[in-house]
Amino acid sequence: MAGPKQKTRRPKAEAPKGFRDWMGAELEARAAMLARVTEVYRRYGFDPLETPAIETVEALGKFLPDVDRPNEGVFAFQDDDETWLALRYDLTAPLARFYAQNQLHLPTPYRRYAVGPVWRNEKPGPGRFRQFYQCDADTVGTPTVAADAETCAMLADALEAVGVARGDYLVRINNRKVLNGVLEAIGLGDPEADAAARGAVSRAVDKLDRLGPDGVRLLLGEGRKDESGDFTKGAGLSAERVEIVMGFVGALRDDASATLGALRDLVGRTRAGAEGVAELDEIATLLDAQGYGPDRVRLDPSVVRGLGYYTGPVYEAELTFEILDDEGRKRQFGSVAGGGRYDDLVKRFTGQATPATGVSVGVDRLLSALRAIGRLEADSAGPVVVTVMDRARMADYQRMVAELRGAGVRAEVFLGGGNLGKQMKYADRRGSGVAVIMGEDEAARGVVQLKDLALGARLAAEIETNEAWKAQPAQIEAPRGELVAAVRAMLARAGG
Amino acid sequence: MAGPKQKTRRPKAEAPKGFRDWMGAELEARAAMLARVTEVYRRYGFDPLETPAIETVEALGKFLPDVDRPNEGVFAFQDDDETWLALRYDLTAPLARFYAQNQLHLPTPYRRYAVGPVWRNEKPGPGRFRQFYQCDADTVGTPTVAADAETCAMLADALEAVGVARGDYLVRINNRKVLNGVLEAIGLGDPEADAAARGAVSRAVDKLDRLGPDGVRLLLGEGRKDESGDFTKGAGLSAERVEIVMGFVGALRDDASATLGALRDLVGRTRAGAEGVAELDEIATLLDAQGYGPDRVRLDPSVVRGLGYYTGPVYEAELTFEILDDEGRKRQFGSVAGGGRYDDLVKRFTGQATPATGVSVGVDRLLSALRAIGRLEADSAGPVVVTVMDRARMADYQRMVAELRGAGVRAEVFLGGGNLGKQMKYADRRGSGVAVIMGEDEAARGVVQLKDLALGARLAAEIETNEAWKAQPAQIEAPRGELVAAVRAMLARAGG
Numbered sequence: 001m002a003g004p005k006q007k008t009r010r011p012k013a014e015a016p017k018g019f020r021d022w023m024g025a026e027l028e029a030r031a032a033m034l035a036r037v038t039e040v041y042r043r044y045g046f047d048p049l050e051t052p053a054i055e056t057v058e059a060l061g062k063f064l065p066d067v068d069r070p071n072e073g074v075f076a077f078q079d080d081d082e083t084w085l086a087l088r089y090d091l092t093a094p095l096a097r098f099y100a101q102n103q104l105h106l107p108t109p110y111r112r113y114a115v116g117p118v119w120r121n122e123k124p125g126p127g128r129f130r131q132f133y134q135c136d137a138d139t140v141g142t143p144t145v146a147a148d149a150e151t152c153a154m155l156a157d158a159l160e161a162v163g164v165a166r167g168d169y170l171v172r173i174n175n176r177k178v179l180n181g182v183l184e185a186i187g188l189g190d191p192e193a194d195a196a197a198r199g200a201v202s203r204a205v206d207k208l209d210r211l212g213p214d215g216v217r218l219l220l221g222e223g224r225k226d227e228s229g230d231f232t233k234g235a236g237l238s239a240e241r242v243e244i245v246m247g248f249v250g251a252l253r254d255d256a257s258a259t260l261g262a263l264r265d266l267v268g269r270t271r272a273g274a275e276g277v278a279e280l281d282e283i284a285t286l287l288d289a290q291g292y293g294p295d296r297v298r299l300d301p302s303v304v305r306g307l308g309y310y311t312g313p314v315y316e317a318e319l320t321f322e323i324l325d326d327e328g329r330k331r332q333f334g335s336v337a338g339g340g341r342y343d344d345l346v347k348r349f350t351g352q353a354t355p356a357t358g359v360s361v362g363v364d365r366l367l368s369a370l371r372a373i374g375r376l377e378a379d380s381a382g383p384v385v386v387t388v389m390d391r392a393r394m395a396d397y398q399r400m401v402a403e404l405r406g407a408g409v410r411a412e413v414f415l416g417g418g419n420l421g422k423q424m425k426y427a428d429r430r431g432s433g434v435a436v437i438m439g440e441d442e443a444a445r446g447v448v449q450l451k452d453l454a455l456g457a458r459l460a461a462e463i464e465t466n467e468a469w470k471a472q473p474a475q476i477e478a479p480r481g482e483l484v485a486a487v488r489a490m491l492a493r494a495g496g
Numbered sequence: 497m498a499g500p501k502q503k504t505r506r507p508k509a510e511a512p513k514g515f516r517d518w519m520g521a522e523l524e525a526r527a528a529m530l531a532r533v534t535e536v537y538r539r540y541g542f543d544p545l546e547t548p549a550i551e552t553v554e555a556l557g558k559f560l561p562d563v564d565r566p567n568e569g570v571f572a573f574q575d576d577d578e579t580w581l582a583l584r585y586d587l588t589a590p591l592a593r594f595y596a597q598n599q600l601h602l603p604t605p606y607r608r609y610a611v612g613p614v615w616r617n618e619k620p621g622p623g624r625f626r627q628f629y630q631c632d633a634d635t636v637g638t639p640t641v642a643a644d645a646e647t648c649a650m651l652a653d654a655l656e657a658v659g660v661a662r663g664d665y666l667v668r669i670n671n672r673k674v675l676n677g678v679l680e681a682i683g684l685g686d687p688e689a690d691a692a693a694r695g696a697v698s699r700a701v702d703k704l705d706r707l708g709p710d711g712v713r714l715l716l717g718e719g720r721k722d723e724s725g726d727f728t729k730g731a732g733l734s735a736e737r738v739e740i741v742m743g744f745v746g747a748l749r750d751d752a753s754a755t756l757g758a759l760r761d762l763v764g765r766t767r768a769g770a771e772g773v774a775e776l777d778e779i780a781t782l783l784d785a786q787g788y789g790p791d792r793v794r795l796d797p798s799v800v801r802g803l804g805y806y807t808g809p810v811y812e813a814e815l816t817f818e819i820l821d822d823e824g825r826k827r828q829f830g831s832v833a834g835g836g837r838y839d840d841l842v843k844r845f846t847g848q849a850t851p852a853t854g855v856s857v858g859v860d861r862l863l864s865a866l867r868a869i870g871r872l873e874a875d876s877a878g879p880v881v882v883t884v885m886d887r888a889r890m891a892d893y894q895r896m897v898a899e900l901r902g903a904g905v906r907a908e909v910f911l912g913g914g915n916l917g918k919q920m921k922y923a924d925r926r927g928s929g930v931a932v933i934m935g936e937d938e939a940a941r942g943v944v945q946l947k948d949l950a951l952g953a954r955l956a957a958e959i960e961t962n963e964a965w966k967a968q969p970a971q972i973e974a975p976r977g978e979l980v981a982a983v984r985a986m987l988a989r990a991g992g
Contacts, residue, residue, distance in 0.1 A: 011554040013596035013845040016581055019548035021594055023608070027544045043901050045879035045908030045926075048523045052515035052627050053549060053583075053613060054571070058507040075550070075581075077573040080617075085512055085571075087549075098517055100509035107925045108912050112519070117549060121576075131548045142911040146890055150909075153898070289891035290898035349509040383541035394642055395785035402649070402786035405539050412541030413646075415638040416604050429603045430541075 018124025019131055025380035030367055032377040033162050034115055034135055037361060040158040041113040041137045044150065049112040051094035053119075057084035059097040061348055075121045087119035091136045092345065092358065099140050099356075100349035109142040115363075129364075136339075138358025140346065145279045148173075148313040148341055148357045149286040155317045155337055155359055156296045162366065163375030164319060172300035173315045175280050176340070178263055179205070179304065181273020182248045185266070186241040200235035205249055206304040209334075213246060220245055251301040256284040259299045279313060305338055313357065314340035323372045333369050337361040382431030384411040384487055387423045389439035396443070400436060400483055407484045409491070427453055433491050436483070448483055451475045452490050514620025515627055521876035526863055528873040529658050530611055530631055533857060536654040537609040537633045540646065545608040547590035549615075553580035555593040557844055571617045583615035587632045588841065588854065595636050595852075596845035605638040611859075625860075632835075634854025636842065641775045644669075644809040644837060644853050645782040651813045651833055651855055652792045658862065659871030660815060668796035669811045671776050672836070674759055675701070675800065677769020678744045681762065682737040696731035701745050702800040705830075709742060716741055747797040752780040755795045775809060801834055809853065810836035819868045829865050833857040878927030880907040880983055883919045885935035892939070896932060896979055903980045905987070923949055929987050932979070944979055947971045948986050 015021060022030070038048070057076055076086040088094050091114045099110060115135045124130055137154065139147040152171045159169045183201060188194040204219035211219070218224035220242045223234035237245065244266065251262040260281050267273025280299055287297050305314040319333035339359030346354035370376050384404055386397045397413045404411035414423045420437070427435045437449040452474045478486035511517060518526070534544070553572055572582040584590050587610045595606060611631045620626055633650065635643040648667045655665045679697060684690040700715035707715070714720035716738045719730035733741065740762065747758040756777050763769025776795055783793050801810040815829035835855030842850035866872050880900055882893045893909045900907035910919045916933070923931045933945040948970045974982035 010847060011557060011593075011845055012552070013555065013593050014552070015548055015593070015597070016550055016552050016575065016579065017577075019550055021548070021598075022546040024543050024545075027546055031544075043904070043906050045906060047520050048527075049520075050518040050523055052511055052517070053615070054512055054515055054627065056508070056510070056512050059509065061507060075573060077571060079512065081513075083512065097507075097509050097511070101511070102517075107922055111908070119549070131550065139911065142913075144890075144911055146894065146909065147911050149894070150911075157901070286891055286894050289895045291895075349506055351506060394640075395782055398642065398645070398782050399785045399787075405653070408539070410539050410541060412607070413642065415635065415640055415643050415646075417638075426603055 016130075018122075018129055020129055025376075025378040028378035028380055029370070029376040030133070030363065033367060033370060034133075034363065036161040037135055037158045038113055038115060040154060040161050043157075044111075044137070044154045046111040046113040046137050049095070049098065049114050050116065051088070051091075051098055051114070053087055053117070054085050055088055055094055055097060057086045059349075060086055060088065060093050061096075073121055075119050089120055090118050091116065091134050091360065092138065092342070095136075095138055095140070095358075096345035096356075097349065099354070100346050103350070109147070110140045111137070112140075113137040133363035135361040135363050136358055138356055140356040140358075141354060143343075143355040145283050145313055145341075146286055148279075148315070149283040149290075151339065151357060151359050152283070152297050152315050153287060153290055153292050155315070155361075156292060158361070159317060159319075159336075163370060163373070163377075166296060168321045168373070169296075169317060169319050171297040171315055171317045172303045173280065173283060173297065173313060174299070174301055174303035175276040175313050176310050177272045177276025177279065177312060178267055178301065179248070179276075181267030181270040181276055182245060184270040184272055186237060186244050189270075197235055200233075201237070201245060202304060204235060205245065205302070208249055208302050213250065216249065217242055217246060249302045252299075255294060256288075256299050259301070260284070263301060276312075283313060305340055309342045309345060310340040311343045312341035314338070315359070317361075319369050321373065333372065335362075336366045336369055380431060381410065381433060382427070384409055384434045384436060384491075385423065385427040385430065385432045386411065386413045386436040386438075387420060387427075388414050389420065389437060390443075393438070393443065396438065400438075400448075403484055404487060407488070409484065409487060411487075424451075424453075428457075434487050436487070438480070442477075442480075446480050447477050448480055448486075449475055449477055450486055450490055452493070455493070512626075514618075514625055516625055521872075521874040524874035524876060525866070525872040526629070526859065529863060529866060530629075530859065532657040533631055533654045534609055534611060536650060536657050539653075540607075540633070540650045542607040542609040542633050545591070545594065545610050546612065547584070547587075547594055547610070549583055549613070550581050551584055551590055551593060553582045555845075556582055556584065556589050557592075557841075569617055571615050585616055586614050587612065587630050587856065588634065588838070591632075591634055591636070591854075592841035592852075593845065595850070596842050599846070605643070606636045607633070608636075609633040629859035631857040631859050632854055634852055636852040636854075637850060639839075639851040641779050641809055641837075642782055644775075644811070645779040645786075647835065647853060647855050648779070648793050648811050649783060649786055649788050651811070651857075652788060654857070655813060655815075655832075659866060659869070659873075662792060664817045664869070665792075665813060665815050667793040667811055667813045668799045669776065669779060669793065669809060670795070670797055670799040671772040671809050672806050673768045673772025673775065673808060674744070674763055674797065675772075677763030677766040677772055678741055680766040680768060682733060682740050685766075693731055696729075697733070697741060698800060700731060701741065701798070704745055704798050709746070712745065713738055713742060745798045748795075751790060752784075752795050755797070756780070759797060772808075779809060801836060805838045805841060806836040807839045808837035810834070811855065813855075813857075815865050817869065829868065831858075832862045832865055876927060877906065877929060878923070880905055880930045880932060880987075881919070881923040881926065881928045882907065882909045882932040882934075883916060883923075884910050885916065885933060886939075889934070889939065892934065896934075896944075899980055900983060903984070905980065905983060907983075920947075920949075924953075930983050932983070934976070938973075938976075942976050943973050944976055944982075945971055945973055946982055946986055948989070951989070 074086040074089050076084055079085050117131050118134050119131050152173055155171050183198050188197050204216050208216050215224060219234045220237050221234050223232055225231045247266050251259055253259040253262055260277060263277045268277060284299055303314055303316050316335050317337040318335050321333055322330045323333050325331050337359055341357040343353055343355045386400050388397060401411040401413050414426060416426060424435060433454045435451040435453055442448055455474045570582040570585050572580055575581050613627050614630050615627050648669055651667050656662060679694050684693050700712050704712050711720060715730050716733050717730050719728055721727045743762050747755055749755040749758055756773055759773045764773060780795055799810055799812050812831050813833040814831050817829055818826045819829050821827050833855055837853040839849055839851045882896050884893060897907040897909050910922060912922060929950045931947040931949055938944055952970045
């Protein structure tokens with residue numbers, strides 16, 4: 001309890017910095033969207049998994065307790081026995097821990113999906129929160145790129161399931177091995193000795209969307225000065241080698257076999273490159289067999305994906321329609337999901353290589369995309385509000401809502417204070433379709449008044465409604481015994 | 497990254513102490529149960545709210561940063577700006593913060609439901625976890641006990657919605673004010689001066705279920721020695737006063753009006769008592785009007801509820817059927833939900849009294865109750881497994897699952913390694929209903945083999961199945977073009 005000195009100070013009613021609340025229709029829209037995505041995951045044979053929010057820092061792996069407070073990027077704290085714990089920062093690291101822990105009891109391959117919040121201890125910014133949702137599907141324990149192909153097909157299905165039209169999205173696939181082949185071809189073949197230069201090349205390539213080919217060329221060569229005058233040192237490649245890399249990121253052709261041909265020309269002589277091209281070829285064949293053509297899924301050598309742990313195919317789902325950005329300029333909506341093959345995450349625990357591939361959907365990004373195209377779903381119909389005209393009749397009003405609820409109609413008695421006007425304002429705020437009124441006079445005559453609030457709202461919004469008003473009066477009287485039927489009829493009218 | 501000395505040490509693949517993973521059918525059963533409960537909440541007019549997992553310690557309120565590490569009972573950690581943060585330990589404290597923060601933009605009364613994990617930094621034990629789910633519904637901003645009555649009715653509806661039969665549960669209602677009247681009647685009327693003795697009486701009464709009337713009598717008087725020989729000091733009441741308290745906890749009669757009469761006799765002369773009895777009377781009347789009789793909802797003066805913050809009606813949902821405990825003894829399943837009126841939680845932030853009432857369902861308790869009565873729901877049907885007889889035909893197999901998924905059938909190609917036997921074992925482990933087989937011979941003849949795995953399992957389980965076997969062969973051949981229809985027919989047969 002508070003000491004005496006704190007007695008007078010009130011706590012601030014605020015969510016912590018970088019955290020937000022979700023309510024009502026927005027929350028329902030998210031739930032509806034996630035239900036559709038996970039239904040697709042399920043149809044592809046994935047089973048649900050929920051790991052706890054907290055893992056040991058050791059298991060999360062990115063961070064180790066060699067400093068007093070290892071909370072760089074994660075929310076970390078020490079358990080009573082001094083073990084460092086942290087909130088998960090994604091859903092993949094916990095999956096690796098879970099799989100390593102339960103391997104013997106799981107089918108092989110193990111397909112799981114997971115939905116839930118993750119936490120990042122980062123500086124919050126506009127639209128940038130420290131808790132956000134992810135929605136992942138991973139296949140653990142199989143090396144075949146058929147699993148990668150399936151994941152790409154599934155991603156396309158999931159986007160269509162939530163309401164993104166075919167033609168408004170593209171799943172783009174590349175292969176880290178092809179990039180490794182390119183690095184080998186330009187003399188940076190040793191992952192350890194050439195680590196710095198390889199990293200610089202990868203980062204440069206990853207910026208193609210943002211900087212365009214010329215910007216990437218500068219970053220591959222000497223370096224680039226940005227608009228603010230800041231200089232980023234480049235990878236220092238010779239002009240000839242820059243063009244090999246640019247040939248790679250620009251290897252996208254009109255169809256998969258032409259793209260594959262261009263890649264083969266570039267890196268087919270390197271071992272990693274040949275392997276990577278063969279895998280992409282297999283993926284393209286399998287997707288084609290399932291009917292996923294280049295209008296939905298496409299090989300695209302410009303996809304790199306930031307995460308260091310990918311070891312093979314990488315993929316990204318991009319929404320191709322345009323929206324207006326904060327400055328009112330048109331731009332493509334961009335990436336909403338991505339993933340790839342990671343063969344070493346489980347090995348950290350077991351010492352055995354365990355091939356795995358999977359995708360993560362950025363839930364908030366996808367939700368804001370659906371908002372932009374008007375495809376948010378939410379069953380946000382407010383409750384029927386039974387008004388309180390006479391407090392002594394509270395039992396009668398409760399009986400009415402009990403009847404309505406029993407018939408599956410969302411309903412409540414107004415439990416606040418105030419006159420009919422205030423009660424109507426409440427009903428309006430709730431988005432109610434119907435208000436029920438029964439005062440002394442109605443009770444004596446055995447009737448109720450039903451106010452059509454949806455119609456009322458339309459009438460207020462439209463001009464040319466005199467005729468509609470006459471044809472559909474906004475208030476009707478019904479016998480008390482027909483309350484449920486009359487309310488239903490009015491709600492149906494509102495819905496039509 | 498790890499320093500050189502850690503390079504050889506592998507992290508332990510274990511969830512932290514007191515945390516667990518949820519997977520497959522169990523997770524689906526929980527989701528199905530929560531969907532049913534929240535559907536009832538919705539029907540009563542409640543809207544969803546999701547607050548973040550993390551709140552400031554100041555807002556959570558039970559703990560204050562006057563020690564270096566205020567993590568007693570909660571998982572707490574310091575933000576970059578030194579603010580103490582903690583994982584929420586329930587869903588009510590965040591609601592109070594949210595309401596205080598957004599009051600002006602919310603309807604009054606504000607009805608919200610919330611579902612999600614909460615965290616307690618406590619010693620874990622068998623079946624006792626440090627992360628668990630709660631499922632709450634609260635009405636904020638109205639003083640009328642009609643809100644309490646509704647919450648009790650809703651609790652009854654929710655229990656029936658998840659499959660608890662009428663007669664197998666009871667929602668019991670009491671009122672803290674009546675207990676306060678009892679305390680006044682025995683000379684402990686001052687909440688501050690008599691705090692210690694009042695606490696001792698409340699704790700004694702709360703143990704009625706566990707210790708029976710004689711045990712409570714001892715705790716109200718001099719004290720009680722338990723089986724282990726430990727002595728608990730009592731409240732030190734005189735014999736006469738002990739009997740007044742026992743009269744209160746034993747005031748349950750056959751019907752509400754008789755119970756109310758008994759309470760009126762005991763505490764009707766005290767102000768708190770009279771007010772409490774009048775409120776219970778109103779609740780009973782309203783519930784009766786809605787058709788919730790004593791077979792579902794009942795006034796019961798023995799309900800106390802531990803939490804100090806309740807200020808009026810308190811209620812508890814109890815499952816009355818018997819289960820076997822760990823020692824094989826029969827006992828009632830007991831409480832699965834509880835709540836009550838708390839008028840001071842929002843006041844902490846705003847300084848203004850804000851009446852509120854609400855209920856919290858213990859999700860794991862209710863889930864294990866449903867397990868005990870065989871009412872767990874889960875759509876745990878495994879996927880149709882298309883086996884891989886010939887790796888060169890992978891594209892054909894992928895085409896088959898694409899057709900099945902397109903028709904809404906859960907399906908996957910086997911992506912592991914191994915012969916048909918191993919693939920059948922995998923299908924079995926996944927709970928698959930049907931396996932599809934197409935080798936060279938079938939491909940040449942344009943057919944597929946379908947194996948009825950559900951039937952196979954039944955055949956293996958039953959003895960007298962020779963006839964069934966003949967009537968329903970466990971494997972049939974179908975034209976490749978009729979794959980979807982044939983699989984559907986086989987799945988339908990399995991379901992029948």
